[in-house]
Amino acid sequence: KEYDEDEDCLISYKRGVSAYLENNFDECVTKLEDGLKKYSNYTQALQSCRIKCKEDAELADPLYAIDLENMHFYEKAIRNTLCLMRCRKNNMVLATSTSVTPETDQIYQDAKPYEYLHLCYYQKKEYQKAASSAFTYLVPHPKDELMRKSLQFYSTLSEVDTSSIVNYEAKDHVYLYAHGLDAYDKKDWKSVENNMEESLIAYLQAEENCRALCEGPFNQGWFPDLVPSIANHYTFSLKCKRKCPLKLNNLNGQYHEDLLPSHYHYLQYVYFKNNNLKSACQAAASYVLFYPNDDTMRSNIEYYKKLPKVESSFFIPRPEAAQYVRRLTYEKRLLHFIDTEYKFKDEGEGSQAEVLTLKNYNPNFDLFMNDEDLNGTKRFVADGLFTQHECNTLLNLAKKYALKGDGYKGVASPHTSMETFEGITIGRTALLLHFGRIKSKQLYLYLKSTDYAKKFLEEYFDIKRTLYFTYTHLVCRTPIVEAPINRTDFSHAIHADNCNILHNGVCLKTPPAFTWRDYSAIIYLNNNFEGGELTFSQDMFGKTIQSNVKPKCGRMVAFSSGFENLHGVKPVKSGTRCAIALWFTFNQKYEEKSRNIAYKLIY
Numbered sequence: 172k173e174y175d176e177d178e179d180c181l182i183s184y185k186r187g188v189s190a191y192l193e194n195n196f197d198e199c200v201t202k203l204e205d206g207l208k209k210y211s212n213y214t215q216a217l218q219s220c221r222i223k224c225k226e227d228a229e230l231a232d233p234l235y236a237i238d239l240e241n242m243h244f245y246e247k248a249i250r251n252t253l254c255l256m257r258c259r260k261n262n263m264v265l266a267t268s269t270s271v272t273p274e275t276d277q278i279y280q281d282a283k284p285y286e287y288l289h290l291c292y293y294q295k296k297e298y299q300k301a302a303s304s305a306f307t308y309l310v311p312h313p314k315d316e317l318m319r320k321s322l323q324f325y326s327t328l329s330e331v332d333t334s335s336i337v338n339y340e341a342k343d344h345v346y347l348y349a350h351g352l353d354a355y356d357k358k359d360w361k362s363v364e365n366n367m368e369e370s371l372i373a374y375l376q377a378e379e380n381c382r383a384l385c386e387g388p389f390n391q392g393w394f395p396d397l398v399p400s401i402a403n404h405y406t407f408s409l410k411c412k413r414k415c416p417l418k419l420n421n422l423n424g425q426y427h428e429d430l431l432p433s434h435y436h437y438l439q440y441v442y443f444k445n446n447n448l449k450s451a452c453q454a455a456a457s458y459v460l461f462y463p464n465d466d467t468m469r470s471n472i473e474y475y476k477k478l479p480k481v482e483s484s485f486f487i488p489r490p491e492a493a494q495y496v497r498r499l500t501y502e503k504r505l506l507h508f509i510d511t512e513y514k515f516k517d518e519g520e521g522s523q524a525e526v527l528t529l530k531n532y533n534p535n536f537d538l539f540m541n542d543e544d545l546n547g548t549k550r551f552v553a554d555g556l557f558t559q560h561e562c563n564t565l566l567n568l569a570k571k572y573a574l575k576g577d578g579y580k581g582v583a584s585p586h587t588s589m590e591t592f593e594g595i596t597i598g599r600t601a602l603l604l605h606f607g608r609i610k611s612k613q614l615y616l617y618l619k620s621t622d623y624a625k626k627f628l629e630e631y632f633d634i635k636r637t638l639y640f641t642y643t644h645l646v647c648r649t650p651i652v653e654a655p656i657n658r659t660d661f662s663h664a665i666h667a668d669n670c671n672i673l674h675n676g677v678c679l680k681t682p683p684a685f686t687w688r689d690y691s692a693i694i695y696l697n698n699n700f701e702g703g704e705l706t707f708s709q710d711m712f713g714k715t716i717q718s719n720v721k722p723k724c725g726r727m728v729a730f731s732s733g734f735e736n737l738h739g740v741k742p743v744k745s746g747t748r749c750a751i752a753l754w755f756t757f758n759q760k761y762e763e764k765s766r767n768i769a770y771k772l773i774y
């Protein structure tokens with residue numbers, strides 16, 4: 172049963188769980204304990220390398236005294252990296268183990284091994300350890316009823332001493348703080364002072380350690396530029412760091428929102444009791460950094476100020492408190508800024524793929540017509556996606572660069588001989604940016620607005636599966652000069668987007684229809700033309716019209732792409748009608764690849 176050096180902590184965990192399932196409880200305990208030990212050694216080594224290397228890099232003299240173009244920042248990063256590489260190589264644990272993946276981290280951060288460990292200890296009649304393991308699991312999972320029952324059961328066993336049940340994962344401050352509280356109840360002021368001071372140091376150290384673990388790898392899922400890449404990774408890490416107090420403030424299952432500041436509260440009191448006025452005043456001044464409006468502490472300070480031996484210099488907050496609050500304030504402000512200016516696009520499982528993306532720019536975008544208004548099913552109209560300025564930007568793009576037949580295999584008049592169709596795809600817009608013909612904000616607007624339209628559609632139709640763009644197309648329709656004003660053809664005959672409708676009313680999901688399309692949307696850019704309404708029809712001849720939608724800037728119409736949504740476009744009699752048509756699919760095979768390329772050009 173020796174400690175297996177070659178196994179990483181994930182394998183140990185998995186072997187432990189399998190052993191449990193095979194009723195091999197000795198092996199279960201060995202493997203799970205091994206895994207916990209390895210994970211703990213690994214994270215400790217990693218934390219100390221990261222903390223030490225940051226300090227070293229901070230202290231090094233820069234290669235050039237003047238900080239040009241933030242080069243001091245990059246120089247430090249380069250020194251820090253060098254140090255990290257050496258540290259990893261020289262550290263026995265880090266050099267011999269494979270790096271822990273975020274998934275493995277999650278298992279151990281969630282105290283998963285204890286879920287099985289307590290059962291295996293129990294089977295081995297190690298009841299005290301079973302109780303402590305159950306307790307350890309309950310600390311981060313206080314609502315786990317099953318585990319609570321297990322702990323209750325263990326506590327009734329005569330072999331178990333309930334006062335000796337411990338949290339194996341407790342950080343040092345947890346018990347130091349508890350001792351401090353005990354001493355407080357016993358009015359042992361000296362001991363309160365010692366325990367609270369130690370607990371404070373331990374807390375701050377634990378927070379630094381926790382933060383260090385947040386500086387791990389981050390998969391952005393694409394290849395952003397230097398600066399966005401740093402911003403994304405840093406944001407990811409910052410969000411993780413801000414979660415550290417949540418873990419640390421959990422004292423064996425009880426959450427103390429103000430755990431850190433409460434140290435200063437106790438300290439000001441015991442220093443006063445111990446006749447150390449200066450330290451009492453410093454602690455009070457430190458406390459109000461966290462809670463500037465706290466009446467009790469304010470009046471304590473007023474009281475201290477009136478004491479004869481007290482000097483105004485006593486009220487300088489303790490340096491660690493001042494530094495902590497400064498950092499906290501800055502980090503909160505930065506996260507608030509990020510939260511208001513960006514939205515987070517969660518690409519699949521886990522928080523790994525969170526990257527900064529611009530917030531929706533038009534908060535007024537909202538539903539205008541639903542199924543009932545439109546006299547059908549799975550359709551809606553929403554208004555306000557674009558401002559007039561944004562429509563103009565896209566209209567200009569189309570006016571300048573849309574090509575006849577683009578997106579229609581070069582056919583200039585695909586749907587009616589009375590109109591010409593000029594289109595511009597995402598792919599060609601990206602190319603135009605690549606060749607410097609347009610500004611990135613034009614491509615950005617094209618991409619972002621359609622992304623947002625998709626999100627809106629997904630929410631409206633309550634789509635839970637991954638939906639992909641399959642085609643994005645900005646199209647303008649203009650009647651040919653010869654077109655008679657009283658023409659009766661459609662600009663776009665009644666059709667379904669994903670099947671071929673036959674005269675007998677059957678809609679066949681076969682080529683040449685775009686059978687993979689699942690949802691459709693059209694965003695309109697203008698209304699300075701005659702005709703051109705979108706028509707929903709019950710039949711393929713437009714005999715039974717269900718509803719008409721008049722285009723205008725920022726209006727979006729969306730519907731499921733099947734037979735239930737037969738639609739067409741009435742003739743454009745004069746002027747030019749421009750719209751962005753979007754199609755979505757559940758089939759990843761038909762994903763619009765050019766969007767990803769376009770994104771890379773922007774970031």
Ligand SMILES: O=C(O)CCC(=O)C(=O)O
Pocket residue numbers: 663668693704705738739740750752
């Ligand atoms: O532009 C519109 O309003 C509808 C276009 C359409 O239905 C299509 O292209 O399939």
Ligand SMILES: [Fe+2]
Pocket residue numbers: 666667668691738
């Ligand atoms: Fe259509």
